[in-house]
Amino acid sequence: MSEQLKVGISDYKIAQAPNELVTIGLGSCVGIALYAPKSKVGALSHIMLPDSATFSDTSNWAKFADLALPAIVKELKDKTNETALLAKIAGGASMFSFSQQASSLQIGRRNIEAVTTVLNSLGIPIISEHVGGQMGRSMFVDLQTFDVRIRMVNREEFIV
Template sequence: MEFDFINVGIAEFGVSEAPNILRTILGSCVGICLYDPKSKVGGMSHIMLPSLKDSSKSMKKYADTAIPMMLEDMERQGAARGRVNAKIVGGAKMFSMSENSVMGEIGNNNIAKVKEVLKGLSIALIAEDTGGNYGRTIDFYLDTGKVKIKSMGREERVI
């Protein structure tokens, strides 16, 4: 079976269908994997920041704008919103910061906002691998909906 690896960069998202595999590398950013198990259409978003606060041209970098945009793209490719579930990965605290530093909380803020947006869209969060102080590489297999997580010095996980 032929498939494509589709790399999803920072502040981007990708939407495809089985048998393709979506991939990204995460630190404090959060990877959101949305999946419709019937159509086998999935999307992966690489969220950089929680909310759009200005008229930024890069709406794909924010949880509150990227997730709904990605869901609309999935629907155009045959996904049904009522069947879509979510898995989230990342949101690590990558750098030690002073106690009052906003930068040290980016990962946690991203995770919280992603969960809020998913809840607002009535999308079930069925699995997560978040937090910690280490980066992750994730592969999202659109034939099964499984997400493989690799981190330096840690066992590979599948959610």
């Protein structure tokens, strides 16, 4: 029997098929689904900020793309002995309108860029994404197939 494991903000979980990983309410945050296809083990991370450089307290490292992704990838590779991981990402919306579009206020866009940069540096291809826009979303990761369902308010659910 499968279990649905919920991933909160600034959190991550690793699980194996037939379980499902879920994160709700990705606004400017980015959800990163990582997958080891041979063992059907995956991780889901809900990052909140692009990098930890300007923070003195990084004890909640799962909050930051630059700290979370390398650590989660290492844990997933150690657990599965697989090196060829796959990624799917969602989120990074621009949830608020600002009269001045300063890049420091564009957290969603900065999160997408940071996640993409870190995954590229780790040699992990992003095989599918649903990012940007102005609407939040939720992610449901099927660890049997690596189908990722995206749900948005008043929209039909779809698979990426």
